[in-house]
Amino acid sequence: MLTVYGITLAGGGTAVALIIIAISVWYLRSYASDHSGQSNHLPRVPEVPGLPLLGNLLQLKEKKPYMTFTRWAETYGPVYSIRTGAISLVVVSSNEVAKEVFVSRFQSISTRKLSNALKILSADKTLVALSDYNDFHKTFKRHLLTGLLGPNAQNKHRVHRDIMMDCISNRLHTSIKTSTGQEVNLRKIFQTELFGLALRQVLGKDVENIYVEDLKLTMSRDEMLQVLVVEPMMGAISVDWRDFFPYLKWIPNKKFENTMKRMHIRKEAVMNALIKEHKNRIASGEIINSYIDYLLSEAQTLTDQQLLMSLWEPIVESTDTTMVTTEWAMYELAKHPKIQDRLYREIQSVCGSEKITEEHLAQLPYITAIIHETLRRHSPVPIIPLRYVHEDTVLGGYHVPARTEIAVNIYGCNMEKNVWENPEEWNPERFMKKDKPIDFQRTMAFGGGKRVCAGALQAMLISCTGIGRMVQEFEWELIGMAQESVNTIGLTRQMLRPLRALIKCRN
Template identity: 65%
Template sequence: MQLAQPTHSSRPSTFPLNFLRKSMAPLSQILQDFQAMPFAFPAAIAALSLLFLFSVKSFVFTKKNAFSKLPSVPVVPGLPLVGNLLQLKEKKPYKTFTRWAEEYGPIYSIKTGASTMVVLNSTDVAKEAMVTRYPSMSTKKLSNALKILTYDKCMVAISDYNDFHKMIKRYILTNVLGANAQKRHRSHRDTMRDNVASRLHAHVKNSPQEAINFRKIFESELFGISLKQAIGKNIEDGIYVEELGTTLSRDEIFKVLVLDIMEGAIEVDWRDFFPYLRWVPNKTIENKIQRLYHRRKAVMNALIKEQKKRIASGEELNCYIDYLLSEAKTLTPEQIVMLLWETIIETADTTLVTTEWAMYELAKDQKRQDRLFEEIQNVCGTNKINEEHLSQMPYLGAVFHETLRKHSPAPIVPLRYVHEDTQLGGYYVPAGTEIAINIYGCNMDKNQWESPEEWKPERFLEPKYDPIDLYKTMAFGAGKRVCAGSLQAMLIACTTIGRLVQEFEWNLRDGEEENVDTVGLTTHKLHPMHAILKPRN
């Protein structure tokens, strides 16, 4: 397309060039040029605007074209329309993803109905996505179930990276999970360890030959910590929930707030894979998720109502609800419900997963259990292990990190959405792609880990690992979205593991070694670990 030539002087058409040449000239000279050319200024603006738009268009095209020249991500063969869905029979397909990585490489593409998903299975390419290419894929892509259960991403762990995320992450670090907050909550953790040890000793005294359900005890005490941090108090006698018209026991509250939600979060709604069919009803799933959402909200409202009465009476506690009601004036009641609930579920679940798997591995491996006990004896002597001892116990730290590696609590990061063309692992990834980061696959990568299927804490004693680095594996993520609760997880899990080994010899009951299946959104052990305990002298 040719532009019409001006009928007046040709000077305006050469003005932009002359103007740019004189851009360093004195201001008076430039003003004289403007006065001499009454039509020059609008012409200059128009010309510079066109030049700017052309430059931007050229840059975008060049950028896109540069990415397009990269090879496409390898594709896992699938079927028309459904793609690879029939091959993904698990609700948490991280093991299938890991098997495919051995055949198609650490990065590959699959079709999940109408969507294209790129799966990342190595630490290097996962970190590239989480750090280097993060601006291109900072948006979360949630299932219908997760969208409802998270109140459309109203959680630190799930929200998109924006001003709201930065604000609520600041809140939770300030009052609950940051280093100073953890010092203020220290007494809760000390009490929890004492309670767990006392209950185990009581069991051994009364039933020395009977295997103990470790989860039942530890889960209850962790739930107590989560409640104290969130609302300031434990709940021993249950609570009346007005919206449900009944009184729920402590165990029932735990089920509503933790167990039911973790199960509901992995419910598969086939409409997630075919968005153009969302108008088709799926009442079974819809009703189940809505029921879980409303029951949780009802229980949280009841808990909050009780604490508002306490606050109104003048009683103040070091807890999250007091902080939010005082400092977070812009939050809605629904957002406060979600943020309080997030601290409960994340404290009560993922730390349990890691600690139970660590005790399972130690009970199965007497040689490594003895090595850990010897380290504890050398550091603590006759004193009980506490958090100040952790920096002097490299093997205990290695047990913690190796458990995170082999039994990744969150094996797949919630999907991310690529909102502009980018590249990963040297491949072109177009906008509109979904990204699945397979943490389990990263931590089982044979190119990075020797015998990854083996639980071998000694690997983390190698000089290449910084003893105080919490991020030796991908379990806590990386970059701007690194897990806010990593410090708390380490403090609770490591000191609990140490205390349990310090006071008891652990042995699995017969047949327990084969009990390795998982369930729920995290890698929860399908069946609680049962162990035979013998008190140490």
């Protein structure tokens, strides 16, 4: 056994290891020579300061690299470079420089650089969120906004969101009656209802179970949730060491490949079954207002694969990130009873005996402040999927050569001590200052520029109305170790353990 750059090699022993070392040294030397100079058309600016490390695989194999990146930013500055194997990576943990990446330098760094896991899950960039900025991205984002997530489409799907809010309320009331004195698992309720909402918007109806012909079995809705959402979101953070050494991609990594292949096959099988069932309903003459109907009529040039991925994307993204943000907001409100009480009193002053609805949100600034502070402190997507610099550019006053990868560390941006007072503290008051109106770009939670998140409007409507309704009807309290449930897991910053709280009816 021999370890090279943190990778343990077996079989073939020293000979194989020496070959790999020789290739690595050659590649690193050629890579360095390619990046030693600056383009003639750019002004002479300093190089990005680099970490005194070579081959940081052991540090970056952890599941939460944004924490490591943020710690390093405190030592090396908000913009620094590291070498992960043969790859040069510039990490941005500054809000202002992140805006350069998203907006002013966008033309130089608009290409995505995906890990092997994300390549497989996205069918090689056949997702709006993970595609390059090209005609495909523009066309499919337009379809996504027109048919599902834009203001007009959101109005059409309003009834589905109202149904979801009523279902959540009813399930919480039922939990109180059937489990007196026991904690409620909010995630189990909220995530399954979000999944039902996604199915109704995308397919026109909730699906309790379905026969999956390719797998020869019948799946319940909970099993579909696992296959379409939970498993892919966990798989997205799987580490394939070949990401760091692309010139060694010919070496098999069977465990990684088999895991991702199984995940991909199961996801595609379930989506194909859902699409087939919907087409059968259409053939029978049933008319349903859904995103799949829009795509089948307005995007008829789609291949079967593109149709499948276009339908899967809003299901997985709507179900996961909105749940993560809402769960963290409710955790903080349960942990801070005075803030929870202030929100309740604001809701009562505006809504009175009426149930809070989306129309009330404009009159409830504190609810918006709570969501934005949650997006800041618990960024649902802590690191934006990597981008690739395809021409020499300047970021934060530093020269960044072509072929560099850019990691925008949103978590680090929202922890900047010179921007945010006491950044570790969850404090919605920071968004209530009259001289600093709430701006989406302050937390960078939805990205920015031409690639701003298409689902931002829906996420805000669901999260704001959801926490408002839950605080209006119930009093939330954490007990015991639940006060310290701050560990996370997954591609998004999902709480490691589901939020469990004691709740009681307000009235």
